[in-house]
Amino acid sequence: MRYAMAIDTKKCVGCADCVVACQTENNVPHGYCRDWIVENVEGTYPSLDMKFQSERCNHCENAPCVRCCPTGASHIAEGGIVLVTHDDCIGCGACVEACPYDARYMHPEGYVDKCTFCIQRVDKGENPACVDVCPTYCLHFGDLDDPNSNVSKALKDRSWYVLAPEAGTEPQLYFLR
Amino acid sequence: MKTRRQFIKISAAGAGAAALGLHTLNVKGLNLFGEREDGQTPASDEEMTAISTYCEVCFWKCAGWTYVDKKGKIRKIIGNKDDPNSNGRLCPRGTGGIGMYYDEDRLKTPLIRETKKDGTQYFRKASWDEALKKIADKMKEVKEKYGPEAFGYFNHGTPGGHLEHLMRSYGSETNAEPAYAQCRGPRSVAYLATFGAYIGSPECTDIRDTRCMVLIGSHIGENMHNQQVQEMSMAIDQNATIITVDPRFSTPAAKSKYWLPIKPATDIALLMAWIHVLIYEDIYNKDFVKKYTFGFDQLKEHVKNMTPEWAYGITTIEPDLIRRTAREMAGYAPAVLIHPGRHVVWYGDDTQRERAMGILTALLGAWGKRGSLYLPEAKPIPKFPQPPYPEPKWMWKDLNEGRYPLATMGITTELMKACIPRFKRKHQVKALMSAGANLPISMPDKPLLKEVFDSVEFFAVIDTMPMEVTGYADVVLPEATYLERYDFLRSAQNRFPSVALRMPAVKPKYESKPAWWIVKQIGERLGLHDYFNYDDYSEVLDWQLKQIGTSLEEMKKIGVKHFPRETGALYLAENEDYQFNTNTGKVELYSTELEDKGFAPMPVYKEHPEPQQNFYRLIYGRAPMHTFSRTQNNHNLWDLMKQNTVWVNPTVANLWSLKNGEKVWLKNQDGVVTDFAVEVRVTERIRWDSVYMVHGFGHSDKKLKRAYGRGASDEKMITHYVSDPISGGAGMRGNFVTFLKENPKKDGKEDKA
Ligand code: SF4
Numbered sequence: 054m055r056y057a058m059a060i061d062t063k064k065c066v067g068c069a070d071c072v073v074a075c076q077t078e079n080n081v082p083h084g085y086c087r088d089w090i091v092e093n094v095e096g097t098y099p100s101l102d103m104k105f106q107s108e109r110c111n112h113c114e115n116a117p118c119v120r121c122c123p124t125g126a127s128h129i130a131e132g133g134i135v136l137v138t139h140d141d142c143i144g145c146g147a148c149v150e151a152c153p154y155d156a157r158y159m160h161p162e163g164y165v166d167k168c169t170f171c172i173q174r175v176d177k178g179e180n181p182a183c184v185d186v187c188p189t190y191c192l193h194f195g196d197l198d199d200p201n202s203n204v205s206k207a208l209k210d211r212s213w214y215v216l217a218p219e220a221g222t223e224p225q226l227y228f229l230r
Numbered sequence: 231m232k233t234r235r236q237f238i239k240i241s242a243a244g245a246g247a248a249a250l251g252l253h254t255l256n257v258k259g260l261n262l263f264g265e266r267e268d269g270q271t272p273a274s275d276e277e278m279t280a281i282s283t284y285c286e287v288c289f290w291k292c293a294g295w296t297y298v299d300k301k302g303k304i305r306k307i308i309g310n311k312d313d314p315n316s317n318g319r320l321c322p323r324g325t326g327g328i329g330m331y332y333d334e335d336r337l338k339t340p341l342i343r344e345t346k347k348d349g350t351q352y353f354r355k356a357s358w359d360e361a362l363k364k365i366a367d368k369m370k371e372v373k374e375k376y377g378p379e380a381f382g383y384f385n386h387g388t389p390g391g392h393l394e395h396l397m398r399s400y401g402s403e404t405n406a407e408p409a410y411a412q413c414r415g416p417r418s419v420a421y422l423a424t425f426g427a428y429i430g431s432p433e434c435t436d437i438r439d440t441r442c443m444v445l446i447g448s449h450i451g452e453n454m455h456n457q458q459v460q461e462m463s464m465a466i467d468q469n470a471t472i473i474t475v476d477p478r479f480s481t482p483a484a485k486s487k488y489w490l491p492i493k494p495a496t497d498i499a500l501l502m503a504w505i506h507v508l509i510y511e512d513i514y515n516k517d518f519v520k521k522y523t524f525g526f527d528q529l530k531e532h533v534k535n536m537t538p539e540w541a542y543g544i545t546t547i548e549p550d551l552i553r554r555t556a557r558e559m560a561g562y563a564p565a566v567l568i569h570p571g572r573h574v575v576w577y578g579d580d581t582q583r584e585r586a587m588g589i590l591t592a593l594l595g596a597w598g599k600r601g602s603l604y605l606p607e608a609k610p611i612p613k614f615p616q617p618p619y620p621e622p623k624w625m626w627k628d629l630n631e632g633r634y635p636l637a638t639m640g641i642t643t644e645l646m647k648a649c650i651p652r653f654k655r656k657h658q659v660k661a662l663m664s665a666g667a668n669l670p671i672s673m674p675d676k677p678l679l680k681e682v683f684d685s686v687e688f689f690a691v692i693d694t695m696p697m698e699v700t701g702y703a704d705v706v707l708p709e710a711t712y713l714e715r716y717d718f719l720r721s722a723q724n725r726f727p728s729v730a731l732r733m734p735a736v737k738p739k740y741e742s743k744p745a746w747w748i749v750k751q752i753g754e755r756l757g758l759h760d761y762f763n764y765d766d767y768s769e770v771l772d773w774q775l776k777q778i779g780t781s782l783e784e785m786k787k788i789g790v791k792h793f794p795r796e797t798g799a800l801y802l803a804e805n806e807d808y809q810f811n812t813n814t815g816k817v818e819l820y821s822t823e824l825e826d827k828g829f830a831p832m833p834v835y836k837e838h839p840e841p842q843q844n845f846y847r848l849i850y851g852r853a854p855m856h857t858f859s860r861t862q863n864n865h866n867l868w869d870l871m872k873q874n875t876v877w878v879n880p881t882v883a884n885l886w887s888l889k890n891g892e893k894v895w896l897k898n899q900d901g902v903v904t905d906f907a908v909e910v911r912v913t914e915r916i917r918w919d920s921v922y923m924v925h926g927f928g929h930s931d932k933k934l935k936r937a938y939g940r941g942a943s944d945e946k947m948i949t950h951y952v953s954d955p956i957s958g959g960a961g962m963r964g965n966f967v968t969f970l971k972e973n974p975k976k977d978g979k980e981d982k983a
């Protein structure tokens with residue numbers, strides 16, 4: 054099993070509904086977020102191109118944040134979901150530094166927090182909150198090993214890219230062109 | 231990696247430097263979610279109760295479920311899957327709607343204006359009984375002295391609806407909604423004149439099934455009109471062509487096959503050229519035109535010289551592009567949607583521009599067909615038993631004194647002028663009430679509004695937040711948010727009728743009260759009991775629901791109920807005989823109604839003023855995470871976007887040596903300066919002759935602790951507006967601004983307006 058997400062940049066409008074839905078679902082304190090939007094503009098007026106990317110932890114196959122964690126609080130759970138056991142986290146911040154995507158933040162209660170792919174929902178067979186709220190239906194989640202999962206189907210006939218492939222982290226967010 | 235990359239994080243937190251700032255932001259640890267001993271554990275849905283509501287963060291009124299945990303705390307709001315307006319997915323504002331309930335700056339008690347001995351004024355906390363009595367006494371006094379018609383009101387949204395019921399029971403229909411003259415008015419008038427029908431809300435736009443959608447200054451995805459955003463995404467999946475006409479590279483422009491970067495204020499020329507191409511290339515929908523329309527020959531003659539070459543000189547859009555896009559539309563007709571837009575008060579000839587869009591629609595046969603505009607239907611809700619409303623001796627229409635003969639609703643500026651004696655209007659308005667309308671931010675011409683508040687004897691406001699408008703009130707009544715109250719049933723027009731229930735998820739916070747309760751209390755004090763013959767609004771809802779074959783009990787479980795259509799099919803059948811509700815019974819390409827009233831029967835392009843040297847046209851719009859001026863203090867939404875910026879083309883930025891993120895003040899053509907500085911965003915996404923701002927920021931009421939002083943108010947720069955003589959809409963895009971790099975108010979003095 055390999056959980057992953059595909060993000061359709063052709064459809065995303067950068068509305069940040071995924072951000073606020075994550076905040077209310079996961080009790081993320083005000084002023085922090087686990088997912089965020091990046092707007093890319095290319096060209097000069099009027100020959101322009103623009104796309105939005107809804108970004109979050111890439112749940113990397115080869116996760117530097119996990120490798121550098123001194124306590125084992127950062128770990129890889131079933132399906133490749135990268136998690137932090139809050140009780141074991143000493144808040145040293147090594148993983149925050151190690152992540153090439155700035156996906157982690159220091160929670161005001163002293164531990165490191167990040168996207169969990171809403172594991173509490175996924176465990177029940179549901180989608181992450183951001184996927185279910187997105188008004189453009191541009192987020193697709195599921196098991197890459199299952200050819201019938203939403204994410205496998207979304208990737209099937211489309212070209213995609215990942216972020217910072219040069220970092221060698223083998224990220225599991227796929228951005229559809 | 232891409233090289234030319236503008237990196238702008240829309241969300242509050244994120245990478246690098248941005249995230250650092252946020253750590254300090256939260257030091258206070260203000261925690262609206264209460265206990266967090268568990269720290270991380272999100273409440274699971276099974277442990278929560280889901281209570282039906284429909285969203286009030288904008289007018290789309292999406293139905294959803296408010297999730298309340300075991301401790302009685304609201305944790306989240308999720309869309310109702312059976313709701314056609316939202317399909318189970320609220321927009322960011324709806325998802326963040328909980329921030330409205332938790333906002334610690336909310337109005338907490340009734341307030342009454344007092345004057346100290348030294349003349350300074352302040353608000354004193356008052357009991358509900360005292361505040362309600364004060365309003366009721368004033369209403370009695372006005373009725374005796376001048377008649378109830380002299381008590382005017384501004385209304386918007388569901389609280390506005392309750393206020394309207396009170397005022398009509400009392401005998402006044404002297405009202406106006408900013409939603410008409412400051413927003414949709416010209417669209418209503420134009421489509422009524424052309425098709426004898428309204429577009430309505432939610433708009434009857436068949437985006438889901440369109441083959442080609444044309445957006446003229448409309449920016450779906452920046453305005454989060456939920457169902458439209460969802461359907462645009464479906465249309466993209468279906469590879470529909472999107473054509474966007476906008477001087478700014480908007481979000482939908484980026485998703486379009488054709489983006490026409492038009493010179494502002496020239497849209498009518500482009501529309502007429504499209505009409506010209508359809509007719510003179512003989513690619514219009516002949517069956518539709520022949521069977522359903524009136525005035526084709528006059529139209530053909532009228533547009534004879536309105537060629538793409540003619541339009542090129544005006545719009546800066548290449549003739550070839552005009553032709554190609556017209557052909558593309560014709561190729562997909564009738565599954566083409568000429569989107570009628572929503573906020574359409576731009577240049578004062580807005581009814582004519584909307585007419586041109588209607589005519590283009592008709593030439594494509596793109597009305598009542600799959601993929602164009604469908605025939606919407608709503609469920610009629612029977613009125614709870616009450617005596618008929620008294621007939622007022624005069625009403626909003628009489629305030630116009632013959633102006634704007636086609637206006638379908640009250641015009642805000644006319645109601646304002648009726649309040650001011652120096653305009654010597656036949657009918658004088660002496661007192662005012664408002665609900666859900668933050669006039670200082672929604673209205674152009676601030677000095678006029680100030681004069682209104684100086685002139686009227688009395689002004690009462692119902693609101694949830696200390697908005698700018700509350701500062702002018704004599705009595706302020708704190709309203710419960712939509713999550714804490716029963717309200718009207720939502721009966722929305724859509725592809726099929728549906729009804730949604732809003733009920734309280736929790737008790738009202740502080741001393742706030744639902745609008746239905748507020749107006750009933752005033753009504754009872756005026757002896758109008760027969761209009762308020764219930765103790766709780768749930769009685770009204772249950773009665774109404776039973777009339778339509780359901781009940782409050784059932785609706786509490788399902789939230790949304792669908793009803794079958796009763797007015798016939800969603801689309802016109804092939805060759806169906808159809809009577810349009812116009813003078814001729816046809817779609818009027820040539821408008822007999824406009825001609826009767828002395829207006830041009832077919833649209834004509836008129837030149838509009840251009841910016842002077844060093845000035846730029848001010849264009850304003852929406853961000854997906856905010857609604858008007860009402861959400862900037864909502865903590866959840868403030869987290870997503872705290873302030874607006876002024877968008878400046880790099881060429882202009884160079885000229886002024888403006889840097890990204892630099893703070894400037896704006897000054898308009900009348901010398902008015904913004905209250906606050908605003909950050910420059912240097913971006914290719916805007917033309918060099920214009921600047922752009924998101925509307926609703928730059929709040930000047932200090933009680934809005936988060937929103938105060940964040941960004942600048944576009945509305946403050948709109949001192950000039952052009953009234954549309956047909957509809958009364960106030961065209962607000964004829965204002966020009968320049969940059970001030972130094973604080974013009976160094977002496978700290980407030981400026982006059
Ligand atoms: S909710 Fe969807 S459309 Fe909106 S920003 Fe997130 S991914 Fe994009």
Ligand code: SF4
Nearest residue numbers: 110111112113118152
């Ligand atoms: S994105 Fe960052 S936090 Fe997430 S797994 Fe990769 S390295 Fe770790």
Ligand code: SF4
Nearest residue numbers: 285288291292321324
């Ligand atoms: S579109 Fe958004 S803000 Fe408007 S009613 Fe729907 S969820 Fe609420």
